[in-house]
Amino acid sequence: MMRLGVLASGSGSNLQAILDACAQGRIAAKVSAMICNVPGARALERAKAANVPAILLPHGAHPLREEYDARLVEELRRHDVNLVCLAGFMRIVTPVLLRAFPERVLNIHPSLLPAFPGMHAVRQALAAGVRISGCTVHLVDEGTDSGPIVVQAAVPVLDGDSEETLAARILVQEHRAYPRAIDLVASGRATAAGRKVSVRATVGDPARTIASPPLDDG
Numbered sequence: 001m002m003r004l005g006v007l008a009s010g011s012g013s014n015l016q017a018i019l020d021a022c023a024q025g026r027i028a029a030k031v032s033a034m035i036c037n038v039p040g041a042r043a044l045e046r047a048k049a050a051n052v053p054a055i056l057l058p059h060g061a062h063p064l065r066e067e068y069d070a071r072l073v074e075e076l077r078r079h080d081v082n083l084v085c086l087a088g089f090m091r092i093v094t095p096v097l098l099r100a101f102p103e104r105v106l107n108i109h110p111s112l113l114p115a116f117p118g119m120h121a122v123r124q125a126l127a128a129g130v131r132i133s134g135c136t137v138h139l140v141d142e143g144t145d146s147g148p149i150v151v152q153a154a155v156p157v158l159d160g161d162s163e164e165t166l167a168a169r170i171l172v173q174e175h176r177a178y179p180r181a182i183d184l185v186a187s188g189r190a191t192a193a194g195r196k197v198s199v200r201a202t203v204g205d206p207a208r209t210i211a212s213p214p215l216d217d218g
């Protein structure tokens with residue numbers, strides 16, 4: 001069974017979605033450790049409530065990113081982690097982490113990448129006037145939100161949306177997309193070849209479309 005290490009900095013709602021999916025047997029994995037860099041973050045409480053080791057590793061003590069990542073690797077190895085999931089982890093990771101877990105670090109980002117990488121993705125999408133946005137789960141490479149894409153889910157942008165309302169609509173899909181992506185990677189059905197991830201999974205109706213506004217009403 002795949003042993004997950006989840007890294008979070010904040011509320012941890014994606015962590016919760018992953019914990020729930022594991023508990024309900026929807027993914028053949030268990031969360032072996034949760035590491036958080038922010039004291040008092042709700043993610044720590046969520047891990048404890050699920051009886052998962054909750055490790056607080058504030059980054060302040062390690063001014064060099066590489067040094068901090070070496071500590072992360074140490075903790076992840078100590079818990080025999082073999083798939084790392086960044087879930088609202090507000091730190092740029094370095095090759096120190098990526099080389100320790102090659103093609104085994106996932107991230108979730110609240111936009112349809114490659115659009116709107118980096119900070120304030122939802123704000124960027126609203127400012128650009130897109131009609132559809134969403135979330136992306138991708139393998140992490142050395143760039144910012146630039147690694148091979150595993151799963152994306154789209155939501156409409158509605159007239160009158162604020163950053164908060166759009167972020168909340170996207171977050172609902174994040175909670176579905178992340179467990180799905182972990183399942184695909186953990187079961188070996190998603191494999192990366194260069195920039196592309198090929199997925200052996202049910203395709204569904206390829207003609208099904210999401211459009212905003214809908215294409216077929218007045």
Ligand code: GRF
Pocket residue numbers: 008009010011012013014015087088089108109110171174
């Ligand atoms: C999510 O929107 C995620 O895409 C972004 O940070 C947020 C984390 O939320 N990177 P949570 O801590 O999982 O609730």
